[in-house]
Amino acid sequence: xxxxxxxxxxxxxxxxxxxxxxxxxxxxxxxxxxxxxxxxxxxxxxxxxxxxxxxxxxxxxxxxxxxxxxxxxxxxxxxxxxxxxxxxxxxxxxxxxxxxxxxxxxxxxxxxxxxxxxxxxxxxxxxxxxxxxxxxxxxxxxxxxxxxxxxxxxxxxxxxxxxxxxxxxxxxxxxxxxxxxxxxxxxxxxxxxxxxxxxxxxxxxxxxxxxxxxxxxxxxxxxxxxxxxxxxxxxxxxxxxxxxxxxxxxxxxxxxxxxxxxxxxxxxxxxxxxxxxxxxxxxxxxxxxxxxxxxxxxxxxxxxxxxxxxxxxxxxxxxxxxxxxxxxxxxxxxxxxxxxxxxxxxxxxxxxxxxxxxxxxxxxxxxxxxxxxxxxxxxxxxxxxxxxxxxxxxxxxxxxxxxxxxxxxxxxxxxxxxxxxxxxxxxxxxxxxxxxxxxxxxxxxxxxxxxxxxxxxxxxxxxxxxxxxxxxxxxxxxxxxxxxxxxxxxxxxxxxxxxxxxx
Amino acid sequence: xxxxxxxxxxxxxxxxxxxxxxxxxxxxxxxxxxxxxxxxxxxxxxxxxxxxxxxxxxxxxxxxxxxxxxxxxxxxxxxxxxxxxxxxxxxxxxxxxxxxxxxxxxxxxxxxxxxxxxxxxxxxxxxxxxxxxxxxxxxxxxxxxxxxxxxxxxxxxxxxxxxxxxxxxxxxxxxxxxxxxxxxxxxxxxxxxxxxxxxxxxxxxxxxxxxxxxxxxxxxxxx
Numbered sequence: 001x002x003x004x005x006x007x008x009x010x011x012x013x014x015x016x017x018x019x020x021x022x023x024x025x026x027x028x029x030x031x032x033x034x035x036x037x038x039x040x041x042x043x044x045x046x047x048x049x050x051x052x053x054x055x056x057x058x059x060x061x062x063x064x065x066x067x068x069x070x071x072x073x074x075x076x077x078x079x080x081x082x083x084x085x086x087x088x089x090x091x092x093x094x095x096x097x098x099x100x101x102x103x104x105x106x107x108x109x110x111x112x113x114x115x116x117x118x119x120x121x122x123x124x125x126x127x128x129x130x131x132x133x134x135x136x137x138x139x140x141x142x143x144x145x146x147x148x149x150x151x152x153x154x155x156x157x158x159x160x161x162x163x164x165x166x167x168x169x170x171x172x173x174x175x176x177x178x179x180x181x182x183x184x185x186x187x188x189x190x191x192x193x194x195x196x197x198x199x200x201x202x203x204x205x206x207x208x209x210x211x212x213x214x215x216x217x218x219x220x221x222x223x224x225x226x227x228x229x230x231x232x233x234x235x236x237x238x239x240x241x242x243x244x245x246x247x248x249x250x251x252x253x254x255x256x257x258x259x260x261x262x263x264x265x266x267x268x269x270x271x272x273x274x275x276x277x278x279x280x281x282x283x284x285x286x287x288x289x290x291x292x293x294x295x296x297x298x299x300x301x302x303x304x305x306x307x308x309x310x311x312x313x314x315x316x317x318x319x320x321x322x323x324x325x326x327x328x329x330x331x332x333x334x335x336x337x338x339x340x341x342x343x344x345x346x347x348x349x350x351x352x353x354x355x356x357x358x359x360x361x362x363x364x365x366x367x368x369x370x371x372x373x374x375x376x377x378x379x380x381x382x383x384x385x386x387x388x389x390x391x392x393x394x395x396x397x398x399x400x401x402x403x404x405x406x407x408x409x410x411x412x413x414x415x416x417x418x419x420x421x422x423x424x425x426x427x428x429x430x431x432x433x434x435x436x437x438x439x440x441x442x443x444x445x446x447x448x449x450x451x452x453x454x455x456x457x458x459x460x461x462x463x464x465x466x467x468x469x470x471x472x473x474x475x476x477x478x479x480x481x482x483x484x485x486x487x488x489x490x491x492x493x494x495x496x497x498x499x500x501x502x503x
Numbered sequence: 504x505x506x507x508x509x510x511x512x513x514x515x516x517x518x519x520x521x522x523x524x525x526x527x528x529x530x531x532x533x534x535x536x537x538x539x540x541x542x543x544x545x546x547x548x549x550x551x552x553x554x555x556x557x558x559x560x561x562x563x564x565x566x567x568x569x570x571x572x573x574x575x576x577x578x579x580x581x582x583x584x585x586x587x588x589x590x591x592x593x594x595x596x597x598x599x600x601x602x603x604x605x606x607x608x609x610x611x612x613x614x615x616x617x618x619x620x621x622x623x624x625x626x627x628x629x630x631x632x633x634x635x636x637x638x639x640x641x642x643x644x645x646x647x648x649x650x651x652x653x654x655x656x657x658x659x660x661x662x663x664x665x666x667x668x669x670x671x672x673x674x675x676x677x678x679x680x681x682x683x684x685x686x687x688x689x690x691x692x693x694x695x696x697x698x699x700x701x702x703x704x705x706x707x708x709x710x711x712x713x714x715x716x717x718x719x720x721x722x723x724x725x726x
Binding site: 015016017018019020021036048049051052053054055056058059060065067073088089090092093096097108112113114163174176177178180232234325326327328475476477479480481482483484 | 544545546548549551552556557559560561563564565567568570571574576577578579580604605607608609610611612613614615
């Protein structure tokens with residue numbers, strides 16, 4: 001784990017779970033697998049705190065445990081999973097586009113809680129949806145269940161590994177930790193539940209649906225004396241499935257951009273005549289991007305999507321774009337040239353790019369110093385004398401992608417730190433504005449005159465208001481930047497993962 | 504090396520012209536400090552993407568951040584006891600739902616070894632009395648005293664170490680019994696613990712009884 005990744009993990013954990021969890025989590029990310037006592041000792045935290053932190057981390061699938069010999073349980077953090085917390089808004093928004101509000105809330109609850117039983121999810125989501133509905137209307141559990149089933153069918157949510165059911169006649173002491181098992185067949189199997197009921201508003205005490213089998217307890221008790229029908233069956237969001245979806249989206253939009261005019265004139269729905277389809281496919285197959293390949297003529301032509309090539313193209317496009325925006329279009333031209341020709345000498349670069357020698361050198365060295373381009377030495381003589389060696393410029397896409405990914409992690413860490421700094425600087429003002437808002441809200445609820453409200457609002461002076469506006473704008477910009485950098489991270493990570501699998 | 508001994512002039516091992524400097528030209532200064540923290544960029548960054556999706560995700564992100572802070576998974580750092588107990592602080596505490604993990608899915612060592620049973624539900628108390636080794640009772644009392652003394656000095660794990668060495672097997676037994684109980688593991692309810700301070704046990708009406716009640720802790724003489 002690079003320092004940049006560890007730093008980013010630290011910031012994310014701290015923002016989402018507080019400093020104690022952050023301390024334990026970062027320690028595990030840094031040092032790898034460790035038992036409970038060692039963690040407590042090394043971090044100087046009380047055993048009690050460490051336990052709480054670990055419970056939270058395990059609940060959110062960020063830390064896993066394993067029983068080692070002599071009954072010692074060791075805990076290990078999944079750094080890459082921690083970094084996925086950056087992508088939560090994207091997962092939730094994607095679900096909204098595919099399964100509308102109900103689906104969105106299901107995934108949101110699963111991400112916020114790490115793992116939940118289906119009945120718990122359905123209840124929470126129904127309650128939340130009911131809050132947003134008009135007075136008197138409630139959300140039925142059945143509708144939420146249906147959406148849940150659809151999400152499970154399309155693999156966007158999956159079951160967590162479960163505790164194996166042992167017979168009571170098991171001799172000997174119970175193991176120090178359960179070994180969770182996952183039956184592949186059951187991963188998306190929805191338990192047969194008959195969830196009957198409707199969502200409840202937080203304040204209405206008389207609006208109780210008749211015949212509700214669930215315990216009618218107020219919201220803040222999690223105790224449920226009645227047996228939960230799907231006890232022990234927990235569900236989590238299936239991030240890999242979302243990644244698949246993002247990848248497909250990226251490829252489709254890339255191709256669409258490429259074939260702009262054609263795609264726009266493509267009729268909606270699949271009513272394309274065979275001839276037209278043939279033409280498009282040939283076009284796609286012949287495209288130098290090589291996203292689509294023709295792998296035979298059976299059935300009139302077998303077309304296949306070359307995922308690796310597609311991801312490589314996307315990663316390369318990202319690199320080109322970064323070079324262009326950082327160093328200028330002439331640099332970008334040189335970069336693309338070296339990319340195309342694979343290896344070029346200094347002189348050749350100047351000739352092909354049609355850029356004067358001095359400038360070309362300058363640009364090449366700038367890119368070299370930032371590791372977008374690398375030098376390949378080819379000695380002419382066995383003694384590797386510099387004057388008798390070829391120095392060829394080349395672009396190693398994999399290592400450049402890794403370098404850029406590392407920079408992305410650093411960027412996001414910087415963005416988060418800056419945002420926290422901005423918020424801290426204006427803490428006093430923010431608190432004041434929150435108090436004023438609370439006062440106004442309570443006054444409005446009890447029916448106050450316009451003049452009184454005006455007076456309260458004036459508690460915040462005009463320059464303070466200006467300051468708040470600026471703060472809001474800055475925080476929004478920083479947040480939006482984080483989301484966008486995460487998109488680049490996704491592309492680069494996908495490419496690197498795909499390439500590493502093929503090696 | 505021996506060959507260079509007589510040479511006075513600086514010589515490079517490679518052809519300097521290949522790098523772009525003409526012979527004899529003054530080389531740029533050696534940089535003796537780290538690059539500036541915020542270097543000037545020649546090219547301004549591309550503006551951020553805007554659109555319905557991006558705006559929605561932004562709002563979501565900010566909402567999620569706030570929501571996470573209110574979830575039971577967000578563990579607050581116990582603040583240092585301030586010089587003056589601010590009255591308003593008690594009423595500004597955000598109410599957090601309690602979260603009890605599914606102990607069946609976690610290693611057994613994760614369960615808090617809660618020897619300090621407060622004035623909790625009756626069945627628990629009865630069970631405690633029933634378990635009765637004298638060791639537990641004294642440990643309990645000692646624990647209570649220690650807690651009262653040490654409250655506000657941050658958490659020490661001495662008591663826990665003591666307790667572990669003293670009653671390891673006992674706790675294992677205890678856990679199997681506790682498993683059946685509906686979880687009222689107070690360990691997670693820090694709020695409750697904090698409430699147990701002098702203000703509950705001794706009720707002040709006005710300033711009159713102040714001196715009389717806290718004789719134990721006051722060093723000064725009462726007037």
